[in-house]
Amino acid sequence: MACRFRQYVLRHFHLLPILTSCYNSVMKSDAYKISLTEIFLTFAKIGITGFGGGMAIVAMVERVCVHEKNWITSEEFMHGLAFGQILGPFSLNVCTFTGHHLRGIRGGILAAAGFLLPSFLLVSLLSWVYFTYNKLPQLQAALKGTNPVIIGLIVVVAIDMGRKQIKGSNGALMAAVAFCAAVFFKLNAAWILLGAALWSLCSSYYRRRFT
């Protein structure tokens, strides 16, 4: 009896350390569940200051959610960015994806709403001004100053992502090809990613089959 018990323990409980660490991480993420208000406010802040649109937003979300708050891993975030090319603006899509990652559907909707609300209010206000006075307020001077800083931010994010995700010469080649395809051939990002996905699919299939 004792012997069988020992066998049972040995067979099943060598997993114990792994199980406890899983349990701990689950409990921990539960205990520190990010509040919906915080999600909304964080993305609203991004929505207020994310001048430059598109990649500038992506760079800001990456900086805030991956590096500052550790809400999502760099890899998951980039998967979200890749999926975000499917339909609609990817800046909005990474917000929705990150929000959903944190708190499910409600989180996703609040992140998207938080991100869009400042722009919506601003455009509504400016539209009203425009259709009443037929003139645009001169915001451009201030915005001209933010442009270079935003480019700086995007460069930093590209470097950080590259350090983490480009391993080996194949990855570097793919990054270079994607860069050239976008810059010199003006290909749409969705097509570039589709091509990269096909290439990566074929190469992982090939590796599995022949090695």
Next chain:
Amino acid sequence: MASLLMIAWTFFRIGLIFVGGGYVLIPLLNHIMVEQYHWLTLRQFLDGLALSQLTPGPLAILATFTGFRAGGFPGALVATICIFLPCITLMLIVGRNYDRLKKIDIIGSTLDGLLPAVVGLVAAAAWQLGVSSLSGLKDFLILAIGFAIFKWTKTTPMVVILGAGIIGFFIN
């Protein structure tokens, strides 16, 4: 003024078909708003475009402007919600199934394999923005300062961008 239902339906359809970040949207919206429904004149359309690019939101926020013209504030609200409804729904579905998708081996490794291309695209965005908007020593100086701040400090981007906006307001 167009009815709210019609605005909703129009923008929802646009939301269903636009792919790839937004610039596809310009000819599409131009066709629908200016030529088909006459909600805007061409001049107004271009001003609206400039205006929506002043804001942080995606280019599709142009829907707010057009909706405002077509139906006042309620029109703007309805248009904005409807144009973004399809892509938000899609991302929620993707997010919901993300863990399951990633566990399927072939999908997981494909996703990981395409990440370098994402990096290339981010770098390309920086390049394109740089080519189209940087001019003169002043801009490059601000760029270098911004780069250094982001690279070697943990400052949150909002503070830096607001600061740059204030500086830009005074030096331009």
